[in-house]
Amino acid sequence: MMPWSDMLASGALPDWAVTLLSPWALPWLVVALPWLGAAVLSALSAPRVAAWANVGVAALTLVAATVLLALPAEATGLLRAEALNLPLLLLAALVGLSGAVALAVLPPHEGTARAFTAGYQLLLGATHLAVLADDFAVMWMALVLAVMTVAMLAALTRGPAALAAAWKTVLLGGAGAGLALLGTMVLAMAAQPLTGDANALSFDAMLRVGREAESGLLTLGFVLLLAGYGVLAGLVPLHAWLPDAQAEAPTPLMAIPCALLGNAALLAVLRAQAVASLNPAWLPPGVLLLLAGLAGIGFAAAALWRQRQVGRFLAVCAIGQTGLAAFAFGLGGPAVMAGLLQMMAATLALSAAAVAIARASALRGGADGMHALSGLATTDPRLGWGLAAALGALAGLPPLAQFVSEFLLVQQAVARLPWMALPLGIGLVALAIATLARLRGLCFGPAPEGARTNVAGAARPRTQEGARLHPSPDHRFRAAEGTRREPTAVGALSGIPTAGHAAPPGDDAPATSPAGLRAELPSGLRVNPPAQARAETLADPQAPAPEPTPMDAPALPPSLPDSARAHALAAIRASEAEEAVPLHPAGGEAVSILILLHLLALLALGLFLPGPLAALLAEAAKVAG
Amino acid sequence: MSLESIWSSLSVSGLAHLLGGAVLLLSFMLLVRRRPMPAINGLAAQGGLLALVALCHAALRDTSQLLLVAGLLAVGQGLLLPLTLREWVRRLGLRQGISVAAAHRPGVGLAAGVALVLLAVLALLPVTSGAAMGMREDLVLSLSVILLGLLVMAARHNPLGQAIGLAGMVNGALLGVLATPGLPLLPAVVLVAMAVPLSTVTAFLAMRPPAGDAG
Numbered sequence: 001m002m003p004w005s006d007m008l009a010s011g012a013l014p015d016w017a018v019t020l021l022s023p024w025a026l027p028w029l030v031v032a033l034p035w036l037g038a039a040v041l042s043a044l045s046a047p048r049v050a051a052w053a054n055v056g057v058a059a060l061t062l063v064a065a066t067v068l069l070a071l072p073a074e075a076t077g078l079l080r081a082e083a084l085n086l087p088l089l090l091l092a093a094l095v096g097l098s099g100a101v102a103l104a105v106l107p108p109h110e111g112t113a114r115a116f117t118a119g120y121q122l123l124l125g126a127t128h129l130a131v132l133a134d135d136f137a138v139m140w141m142a143l144v145l146a147v148m149t150v151a152m153l154a155a156l157t158r159g160p161a162a163l164a165a166a167w168k169t170v171l172l173g174g175a176g177a178g179l180a181l182l183g184t185m186v187l188a189m190a191a192q193p194l195t196g197d198a199n200a201l202s203f204d205a206m207l208r209v210g211r212e213a214e215s216g217l218l219t220l221g222f223v224l225l226l227a228g229y230g231v232l233a234g235l236v237p238l239h240a241w242l243p244d245a246q247a248e249a250p251t252p253l254m255a256i257p258c259a260l261l262g263n264a265a266l267l268a269v270l271r272a273q274a275v276a277s278l279n280p281a282w283l284p285p286g287v288l289l290l291l292a293g294l295a296g297i298g299f300a301a302a303a304l305w306r307q308r309q310v311g312r313f314l315a316v317c318a319i320g321q322t323g324l325a326a327f328a329f330g331l332g333g334p335a336v337m338a339g340l341l342q343m344m345a346a347t348l349a350l351s352a353a354a355v356a357i358a359r360a361s362a363l364r365g366g367a368d369g370m371h372a373l374s375g376l377a378t379t380d381p382r383l384g385w386g387l388a389a390a391l392g393a394l395a396g397l398p399p400l401a402q403f404v405s406e407f408l409l410v411q412q413a414v415a416r417l418p419w420m421a422l423p424l425g426i427g428l429v430a431l432a433i434a435t436l437a438r439l440r441g442l443c444f445g446p447a448p449e450g451a452r453t454n455v456a457g458a459a460r461p462r463t464q465e466g467a468r469l470h471p472s473p474d475h476r477f478r479a480a481e482g483t484r485r486e487p488t489a490v491g492a493l494s495g496i497p498t499a500g501h502a503a504p505p506g507d508d509a510p511a512t513s514p515a516g517l518r519a520e521l522p523s524g525l526r527v528n529p530p531a532q533a534r535a536e537t538l539a540d541p542q543a544p545a546p547e548p549t550p551m552d553a554p555a556l557p558p559s560l561p562d563s564a565r566a567h568a569l570a571a572i573r574a575s576e577a578e579e580a581v582p583l584h585p586a587g588g589e590a591v592s593i594l595i596l597l598h599l600l601a602l603l604a605l606g607l608f609l610p611g612p613l614a615a616l617l618a619e620a621a622k623v624a625g
Numbered sequence: 626m627s628l629e630s631i632w633s634s635l636s637v638s639g640l641a642h643l644l645g646g647a648v649l650l651l652s653f654m655l656l657v658r659r660r661p662m663p664a665i666n667g668l669a670a671q672g673g674l675l676a677l678v679a680l681c682h683a684a685l686r687d688t689s690q691l692l693l694v695a696g697l698l699a700v701g702q703g704l705l706l707p708l709t710l711r712e713w714v715r716r717l718g719l720r721q722g723i724s725v726a727a728a729h730r731p732g733v734g735l736a737a738g739v740a741l742v743l744l745a746v747l748a749l750l751p752v753t754s755g756a757a758m759g760m761r762e763d764l765v766l767s768l769s770v771i772l773l774g775l776l777v778m779a780a781r782h783n784p785l786g787q788a789i790g791l792a793g794m795v796n797g798a799l800l801g802v803l804a805t806p807g808l809p810l811l812p813a814v815v816l817v818a819m820a821v822p823l824s825t826v827t828a829f830l831a832m833r834p835p836a837g838d839a840g
Contacts, residue, residue: 137810141817148824155832163832167787170825171778174791177821178771181798181814185767185805189760192807200807216752282751 026068027079027132030089033061034096034125042118051104054117058093058100061124065093080134080204083619088267089131091344092260094601095351096124098594099256102355105587106362108251112156116250119156123149123257130264136184136201139268143180146261147173147232153254154245165244172231172241180228180268183221187275190217203271207623210278222276222285225269226292232265234258234319235326236295242319247311252361252368255314255354259347262322266343270329270336274624277332289330294423296323301430304438310357310368313438314350317394320431321346321402327424328409329624331416337621338408345401345605349393352598356387359591370438375447382588386595388443393602395435396428401605641681645766645800648674649742652773655793656738656780657731664789665710671796672702679803686806694815698799701819706792709826713785716830734780741772763804770797784829792822 019025037057044050068081069090081089103120107113123146130142151173155166184201192200194209210218231238242262246254269289276285300320307313321342328339360373360383367373377384393400406428413421609617651671658664676699683691745768753761774794778787795818802814 135810137808137814141813144817144821148821152828155828158832166832167784167829170828171787171791174821174825175775175778175794177818178774178791178794178798181818182767182771182801185798185801186764188805188808189764192805196807198809200809216754220749220752 021067021071023071024077026064026071027081029064030061030068030093030132031079031125031129033057033064034121034128037061038118038121038125041121042114045114047107047113050114050117051107054121055097055100055104057121058097058124061128062093062097065090065128078135078138079129079132081132082134082204082623083616084271084623085131085267087340087344087613087616087620088263089128091347092124092127092131092263095256095260095347098351098355098598099253101590101594102253102256102358103251105590106251106253106355106358108249108253109157109366112250115156116153119149119153120257123153123261127260127264131267134203135199136187136203136268136271139271140177140180140184143229143232143261143265143268144173144177146264147177150245150257150261153257154249156250157248159248162248165241165248169241169245172238176228176231176238178228179224183224183226183228183272186217186221186224187272190214190221203275206275207278210275213279215279215281218276218279219281219283219285222272223283223288225272226285226288229265229268229272230292233262233269233326234296234315234322235269235292236299236319236323239296239299239319243312243315246315247309247368249311252310252314252358253354254311255318256351258315259318259350262318263343263347266322266325266329269326270339270624273329273332286330286332289326290417290420291330293323293325293327293330294420294427296320296326297424297427297431299323301427301434304431304434307438308370310361310370310373313370314354314357317353317391317435318346318350320435321350321394324406324409324428324431328405328412331409331412331420333412333416333625334621335409335412335416336625337617338405338412340617340620341401341605341609342405342409345393345405345602348598348602348605349390349400349402352390352595352602353387353394355591355594355598356383356390359383359587360387362587370442372448374441374445375443377443379447382592383595384443386592386599388439389599390595391435391439391442393599395432395439399606400599400602402602404606404609637681637684641678641685642762642766644674644678644681645763648678648796648800649766649769649773652770652777652793652797653735653738655777655789656734656773661710661714661785661789664786665707665714668710668789668792668796669703669707671793672698672704672706675702675796675799675803678800682803690811691803693812694803697812697815697819701816701823702792702796702799706819706823706826709823709830710785710788710792713788713826713830734776737776737780738773741776742769745769745772760804764801767797767801767804770794770800773797788822788826788829791825795819795822 013021020029034057037054041050041054041057044053069086071081099120100117103113103117108116126142126146126149130139130146133139133142147169151166151169154169155162187206188200190213191206191209194212195202195205199205206213226235227238231241234242242258246252246258273285273289296319300316300323303316304313304320307316325339325342325346328335328342356376357373360376360380361368363380363383364372375384376387389400393402396402396406410421410425410428413424605613648671651667651674654667655664658667676695679691679695679698683689683695746765749761749765749768753764771794774790774792774797777790777793779790781787781790799815799818802808802811802818808814
C-alpha cells in the first residue's frame with residue numbers, strides 16, 4: 001500500500017481531497033464535522049432523521065480521526081496530532097459514534113431529543129478540539145465551551161432539580177475556567193521570553209524550553225491549571241457537579257459526554273504537568289495529582305455503596321476511574337502509559353455500562369433508581385450479563401483492560417514510591433469490592449415485582465405498570481412542580497433551589513429517589529390533588545408492589561376521595577398517552593451488539609495491546625513522563 | 626530610547642496598576658454590598674476599568690489588538706452583562722428589600738477578603754522572585770480579584786449573588802490576560818472569557834421555570 005504522503009503527492013486524488021487531507025486541514029476537519037453536524041441537527045425536526053444524521057456525522061468524524069492516525073504527524077499550528085493525543089482522539093471518536101448509535105435506538109425523553117443530539121455533537125467537537133489543541137489557549141476555549149454544553153445538556157428537562165444541577169455545573173465550571181485561564185496566562189508568562197510571541201502557549205514549544213523557564217511560574221501555572229481543569233475532570237475534591245449533572249440529564253447516556261469532557265480535561269492537566277515537571281520548584285507537580293487520585297479512589301470506594309440513582313452511580317464510578325488515572329499521571333514515567341490505558345478503558349467500560357443502563361431503564365418504564373433496575377440478568381439475560389461485564393471491567397476483573405492498567409500502575413507504584421503502594425492497593429481493593437457489590441445487586445439481585453421477564457431479549461413495549469411503578473423524570477418534575485415553595489428570599493430570587501442547597505456530593509438527590517420525592521411533598525404545602533396522588537403512588541418503594549393491573553385500573557391508594565381519584569387517573573392516563581414511545585424494534589439487538597463491541601475492545605486492550613497503539617502509548621509516556 | 630519616553634511608559638504602566646487596584650477595590654465592594662443594584666453597578670464599573678487597563682497596555686505595547694480588546698471589554702463587561710443582570714432584577718422584582726449578601730455583617734466578609742488578598746501576596750512572593758519580578762503586581766492583583774470572586778460565589782446563597790461573583794472572578798482572570806504580553810489569540814480568549822458569565826446569566830433567564838418566583 002502506498003504511504004499517504006506519496007499518495008497525496010502523486011496526484012491520485014482530486015484537489016479538494018488533497019486540501020482536505022493536508023496536515024493542517026485534517027485536524028480541523030475532526031472538529032468542524034461535529035460542529036457542522038450540531039448546526040444541522042439543531043435545525044432538523046424529524047426525530048428519526050435527526051437520530052441517524054447524528055450517527056452519520058459521528059461515523060464521518062471517526063473516519064477523519066482514523067485518517068489522522070494514519071497520516072504522518074508533521075502538522076504545525078494550533079492543532080497538532082501527536083502520540084499523546086491520538087489514542088485519546090481515536091477513542092473519543094469511537095465512543096462518540098457508539099453514543100450516537102445508542103441515542104438513535106434509545107432516544108432521550110421526548111422534547112429533549114433534538115437539543116440533546118445537537119448539544120452532543122457540539123460537545124464532541126469541543127472535546128476533539130481540546131484534545132487536539134497544541135495551544136493552551138485554544139484548549140482552554142474548547143474546554144469552556146464543552147463544560148457549558150454539558151451544563152446545557154443537564155438542564156434540558158427543565159425541572160427544578162435539573163436547573164439546580166446545571167447551575168452548579170455552570171458555577172463550578174466557570175470558577176474552574178477562571179482559575180485555568182489565569183494558570184494558562186502564568187504558563188505563557190513563563191514561556192514567552194524563551195519561545196517568542198507567536199507560540200508562547202504552544203505545548204510543543206514549552207516542552208522544548210521548559211528546562212530554562214522560570215520554575216516558580218511553571219509550578220504556579222500548573223497548580224492553577226490543576227485546580228481549574230480538575231473541576232472539569234472530576235478530580236476529588238472538585239467533583240461536586242458531576243453526579244448532579246449526570247443524575248438530572250434526560251438519559252443515562254449522559255455518562256458518555258461527561259466522560260469525554262473528563263478525558264479532555266485530564267489530558268490538559270497531564271500536559272501542564274509535563275511542562276511543569278521539566279523544571280520543578282518547591283513542589284513536585286506529581287504530588288498534588290497523586291493526592292487527588294488517592295482521594296478520588298477513596299471517595300468512589302466509599303460513595304459507591306450509597307448511590308441509589310443510576311446517573312449518580314455511573315458518575316461515582318467515573319470519579320473513581322479518573323482518580324486511578326490521576327494517580328498514574330502523578331507517578332510519572334512509564335506509569336503515564338498505565339494512566340492513558342486506564343482512561344481509554346474506563347471510557348469504553350463506562351460507555352458500555354451507560355448504554356446497558358439506558359436500555360434497562362427504557363425497558364422498565366423510565367425508572368432510574370438502582371433498586372428499580374435490579375435483577376437485570378433474570379429478566380433480560382443478555383443485557384444483564386453485558387452490564388455485569390462492563391461493571392466488572394470497571395472493577396478491574398482480569399481479562400479486561402483495566403486489570404492490565406491497574407497491574408502496571410501497582411507495579412510502577414511499588415518500584416517508584418513503595419510507601420504509596422499500600423494506600424493505592426487498599427483503595428484499589430475497596431473500589432473493586434464496592435463496584436462488584438453494586439454489580440451483584442444490579443445484575444443478579446432480585447428483580448422488582450412487575451418487571452417482566454424478557455429472556456428472548458426482544459423489544460417490549462413500555463408497560464403501564466412499569467411506568468407507574470417507576471417515575472420517569474417527567475413524572476418527578478410534574479409532581480415536584482405541584483408543590484408550592486415557601487416564598488423565601490432564595491425562592492423569590494430564583495425559583496430554583498440553589499447550588500448551595502443542592503444535595504451533598506455522593507448523597508442521594510432529594511428529588512431523584514422515591515424517598516426524596518416524598519420529601520418534596522411535606523404535608524403543610526399545597527399540592528395539586530392529582531400530583532399528590534400520583535406522587536404517593538410513586539413514592540414508596542417499600543409498599544407492596546401493585547399487581548400488574550389492566551390498563552383501566554391503575555393502582556391508587558384506596559383512601560383517596562373519589563374526585564381526587566378521578567383526577568389522578570386522568571392525569572396518569574394523559575401522561576402515559578404522551579410518553580408511550582414504543583422502544584425501537586431493533587433496540588435490543590443494537591444495544592447487545594454495541595455492548596459486545598465495547599467489551600471486545602476492552603478485551604483486545606487487555607489481552608494484547610495492538611502494536612501501533614502500544615508504540616503510541618509508549619511514546620506518549622516518553623513525552624509526558 | 627529617550628528619557629522622556631521611558632518616563633511616559635513608566636507612568637502608563639503605573640496607571641495600569643492603579644486601575645488594577647481600583648478593580649480590586651470594586652471587588653471588595655461586591656463582597657460587602659447587600660442590595661443587587663449597587664453590586665451590578667460595581668460590576669459595570671469594573672468592566673469599564675478593565676477596558677481602561679486594556680487601553681493602557683495598548684499604549685505600552687503598541688498593538689492594535691489591545692484596542693479591539695478594550696472595545697470588547699467596554700461593550701461586554703461594561704454594558705451587556707450589567708444590562709442583562711438588571712433585566713434579571715427587573716423581571717424578578719428584586720429592586721427592593723432582598724439582600725444578595727449571605728452574612729449581614731460586612732466586617733466578616735471584609736476580613737475574609739483581606740485574608741485572601743494576603744494569601745495571594747504571600748503565595749506569589751516566592752514564586753515570582755527571579756525574572757518574573759515585573760509581573761508580580763499584575764499577578765497579585767489578578768489572583769486577588771479571582772479569589773474575592775470565588776469568595777462572593779461561596780458566600781452567596783442565591784443565583785443572582787453567585788452570578789455576580791462569577792462575573793467578578795472572570796474580571797480577575799481578564800486582568801491576568803491583559804497583563805500577559807504577546808498573546809496571539811488575545812481577542813478570542815477575551816471573547817470566550819466574557820461569554821462565560823454572560824451566557825450563564827442569559828441561559829438562566831431563558832430556562833428559569835415560569836412558576837415559583839413570584840416572591
